Amino acid sequence: MGTYKLIALDMDGTLLNEDKKISAENQAAIREASAQGKVVIMSTGRGAISAMPFVKELGLSTPLVVVNGSEVWASPDTLLKRTLVPIETIRNLHQLAVENDCWWWAYSVAGVFNRESEGLDMDQHEWLKFGYFTDNAEKLQRIRDVVSSWGTLEITNSHPSNLELNPLGISKATGVETVCQLLGIAMSEVIAMGDSENDIAMIREAGLGVAMGNAQEEVKRIADITTVTNNEHAVAQVIRTYLLT
Template identity: 80%
Template sequence: MGTYKLIALDMDGTLLNEDKKISAENREAIEQATALGKIVIMSTGRGAISAMPYIEELGLTTPLVVVNGSEVWESPSKLHKRTLLSAQTVRNLHKLAQEHDCWWWAYSVNGVFNRESEQLDLEEQEWLKFGYFTENQDKLQRIRTIVEGWGILEITNSHPSNIELNPLGISKASGLEMVCQLLGIQMSEVIAMGDSENDIAMIREAGLGVAMGNAQDEVKRIADITTLTNEEHGVAEVIRTYLLQA
């Protein structure tokens, strides 16, 4: 108790409820933690544009990890580091989506493209992350096996029916470690909370790794503790227990 200086929060399925809102309980706990000098950051698969309204709602000026670690921001207005996928890699991933007839999306610096995008100019964009979605688990596993064989991608998910691809070695953990370097703190002083496979690396490496009550089974298996669900304000519960009881 009292040794943790920073809490890193996944957003969807963790901080946010199923209506994509921050509950009053979670907001109040975050405000109390920051008032005590604790550092609250977002560590999310979302892009910066999508995450920023929630950052502003909470009044945070702290660093953030977005796109599963492909971008680390020193503050909401200052980018620290960006790690890109090559256009050729995105071309190969896009081809794989077409061959398997599944939904896909791709994060670029300028926005998000998907299967319904009218124009996809691979050479004109700086690419951050690629994803697939299908409820056909056999098809999803076939795609995963293929991209694993390439050996150049970090492979996770944010839902049991999707796959998320980042440059090899880039994860929420690598982003969080960079934030710790910026702030002069240790990973042992960090609490990391999440619900999906893309949270596993940071949950494993943090001083206290927390799985949500609604987390995927593998996340619960590797976490130090499992808390309440995102509908039960699990973030507030962990903040009250581990940051406000110093």
């Protein structure tokens, strides 16, 4: 077993239980790890605005990776790096959603917009990520095939019924690597935990890649280990087994 210095945590389906809460067990383990000088960071598909209340709840002042790596924060109040999706690409992604009559949402620097956003002028915003949701698997695959043919975007998901699009070359892995460079830590000293396609890159690159018990099968296949589910305090179990001395 390596000596791990940092743990990168996906939020939904990993740190958060099905009620979107951080269990007392997970909280206690994170605070104990921080007290021992270990670095605990969020690495999430959520935007900063959505992630920050949980970061504050845990009392963390560490870096964080949000919007699947499109933003990296040096601390909760200091943006380190931001990678935008070109407006032309956003227009094309939006058109694809309209053509396929499916729910869409998009993260901009200003906040999250979706199909119900009134009077949205896309040209007035800087964009970080675009997403689709549909229970129609055939429709979802059709959208994936079209976007894939462009060759300009990272295509992942955070649920089997959605797609998440980030700039090519941007992922949670690149975000965590940026944090490691900032802190002088090697990726071999990182534990990464997640449950969905958007976690695969960081799970693969980390010294210890952990798939949740509730993870998608592809995530379990590439992970070093599979732990218990997000309703069974998996984060606490992994921290106590692999991070704490």
